[in-house]
Amino acid sequence: MKTCINLGSGNSYRESNTVEKWINIDKNRKCRADYYLDLEKDKIPCKTSTADYILMRHFFEHIRNIDHLMNECWRVLKHGGTLHIISPYWTNQWSVGDPTHVRSVTENTFMFFDKVVMEKCIKEKKVMTVVCPKCDFVQQEVKMHLPSEWLDKHEKNPDEVKFAMKHYLNVVEEIEFYLRARKK
Numbered sequence: 001m002k003t004c005i006n007l008g009s010g011n012s013y014r015e016s017n018t019v020e021k022w023i024n025i026d027k028n029r030k031c032r033a034d035y036y037l038d039l040e041k042d043k044i045p046c047k048t049s050t051a052d053y054i055l056m057r058h059f060f061e062h063i064r065n066i067d068h069l070m071n072e073c074w075r076v077l078k079h080g081g082t083l084h085i086i087s088p089y090w091t092n093q094w095s096v097g098d099p100t101h102v103r104s105v106t107e108n109t110f111m112f113f114d115k116v117v118m119e120k121c122i123k124e125k126k127v128m129t130v131v132c133p134k135c136d137f138v139q140q141e142v143k144m145h146l147p148s149e150w151l152d153k154h155e156k157n158p159d160e161v162k163f164a165m166k167h168y169l170n171v172v173e174e175i176e177f178y179l180r181a182r183k184k
C-alpha cells in the first residue's frame with residue numbers, strides 16, 4: 001500500500017483505494033479533509049521516511065513559509081519518494097492576479113531545494129542564498145501546460161510557440177514538477 005499525501009487539498013479530496021492510502025490536509029474547515037492543519041507551521045502527521053508521494057496542486061504559491069513546508073515534505077518522504085507540484089506559471093495573469101498567491105513559480109524555483117545544484121551555484125558565485133538547507137530534492141521532470149489555442153498552434157509551428165512561451169504573457173498556464181527526495 002502506497003502512502004500518498006494531498007497538501008492544500010481544498011475541494012479536491014482524494015479517496016483511498018486498495019493500492020493508495022490518501023491523507024488529505026487543508027487548513028480550511030469548510031472543505032473536506034482528513035486533517036485541518038496550517039502547513040506553514042504544523043507538522044505533516046506522518047512518521048519520518050514513510051510517504052511515497054506528495055501532491056501540491058495549486059498550493060505552493062499560497063505559502064510564505066516554504067522552508068518549513070519543504071522540510072516537512074522531505075522529512076516524511078522515503079528516499080526516492082515523489083513531490084509532485086502543479087502551480088500557475090509566473091507569466092499567466094492568474095499567477096499574479098489572485099491576491100491569495102504570495103509567490104510566483106518559474107522553471108528555476110525548485111533548483112533552490114537541490115543541494116548539489118546549490119553547492120555548484122554557490123561555488124560559481126551564481127547565488128548567495130540557500131533557501132532551505134535541510135531538505136534535498138532532485139528535479140526529475142518539468143512540464144509546461146498550454147491552453148488549447150496554443151496547443152493547436154504548437155502542432156503547426158512549434159518554433160513560434162516556443163518563442164511565445166518565453167516572451168509573451170498568458171501562453172503557459174501551468175507548470176508541473178516531479179521532484180525526488182534524496183536522503184542518501
Ligand SMILES: C[S@@+](CC[C@H](N)C(=O)[O-])C[C@H]1O[C@@H](n2cnc3c(N)ncnc32)[C@H](O)[C@@H]1O
Nearest residue numbers: 008009010012026027028038039040057058062
Ligand atoms: C487553490 S486551492 C487548491 C485546492 C486543491 N489542491 C485543488 O487543486 O483543487 C488552495 C488550498 O490551499 C489551502 N491552504 C492555503 N494555505 C494553507 C496553509 N497554510 N495550510 C494548509 N492549507 C492551506 C487553502 O485552504 C485551499 O484549500
